[in-house]
Every structure is written in C-alpha cells, then in structure tokens.
Amino acid sequence: MSFSGKKFRSRREQLAYEASLAGRYQKRLNKNPFLYFGLPFCSMIILGSYWLSGFTAVRYQQKDRKIQELSEEDLIKMKTNKRDFDIKEEYYRLQGLGEDWEPKRVPRFEGESENVW
Structure with a gap:
C-alpha cells in the first residue's frame, strides 16, 4: 500500500486553496504542463546561457x-638561437642523467642463464 502525495484538505480549506495564487497555478499546470512549467524552464536555461556567455568570453x-x-x-631570433639536436643527449637530459653515464651489463654468476632468445 502506498501513501498518496496529495494533502487532505477540508472543503473550506480546498476552496480557499483553489482561490489562492498557488491553487490557480496548480489548476493551470495540470491542464497545460508545458506552458506553465516546461516553457518557463526552457526560457530560463536559454536566458542563463546568454547571461553566462559574457563570463566565458x-x-x-x-x-x-x-x-x-x-x-x-x-x-629570426628563435631560428638563430636554436641548438643542435642529438637524440642521445636528449634522452640523457630527460632521464636526468649525466653525459658520462653509459649502460653496463650486470655480471652473471657462474652457470646463470644469459636469457638470450
């Protein structure tokens, strides 16, 4: 069993509600939901995008x-001040290593596999 979302009002309270601004709006909203809810919502989105376009600009x-x-x-200054490009030098520079460093093979133990495929 589910509970209804409608609030119970006595007859006098219901007549007072229907005469109020909220009651008249609710009645019109039930008849034309797009005109009284969808159109204002869409217009606010469009107007907001125009208003915010100034900030994005x-x-x-x-x-x-x-x-x-x-x-x-x-x-011309950029072309004349250009340094020569060497791939090995760039590799070491990016690695943060000195230029005197060279890769060395780790010595193997006796009988250890060389892992050469």
Missing part, C-alpha cells in the same frame, strides 16, 4: 592575450 579573451603573434624579428 572574458575567460577566452584572457587566454588570447597570452598567445601573441610573433614578429619577423622574433622568428
């Missing part, structure tokens, strides 16, 4: 300020 404008176009002089 500020966000993207700040990001655009950080990114600037390079002049030809800056581009």
Whole structure:
C-alpha cells in the first residue's frame, strides 16, 4: 500500500486553496504542463546561457592575450638561437642523467642463464 502525495484538505480549506495564487497555478499546470512549467524552464536555461556567455568570453579573451603573434624579428631570433639536436643527449637530459653515464651489463654468476632468445 502506498501513501498518496496529495494533502487532505477540508472543503473550506480546498476552496480557499483553489482561490489562492498557488491553487490557480496548480489548476493551470495540470491542464497545460508545458506552458506553465516546461516553457518557463526552457526560457530560463536559454536566458542563463546568454547571461553566462559574457563570463566565458572574458575567460577566452584572457587566454588570447597570452598567445601573441610573433614578429619577423622574433622568428629570426628563435631560428638563430636554436641548438643542435642529438637524440642521445636528449634522452640523457630527460632521464636526468649525466653525459658520462653509459649502460653496463650486470655480471652473471657462474652457470646463470644469459636469457638470450
């Protein structure tokens, strides 16, 4: 057995409720739910997106300020100051290792497998 969500009102209370603003709205809402609930809800979503677009525009404008176009002089400076690329040097630099380090094979015990396939 489930309980109803409707509140019990006496006849006098029901007439007073129907005459109130909430009662008239509830009656109209039951007849046309989209017109009295769906349409205002959708319009609030649309108006809110237009209102918030100003805030998002500020966000993207700040990001655009950080990114600037390079002049030809800056581009020439970048090309002339470029260092030579060596894959081994980059590997060691990214690993945080010194340049004098070389990989060494670990000595095996007598009779230990070399694990060569």
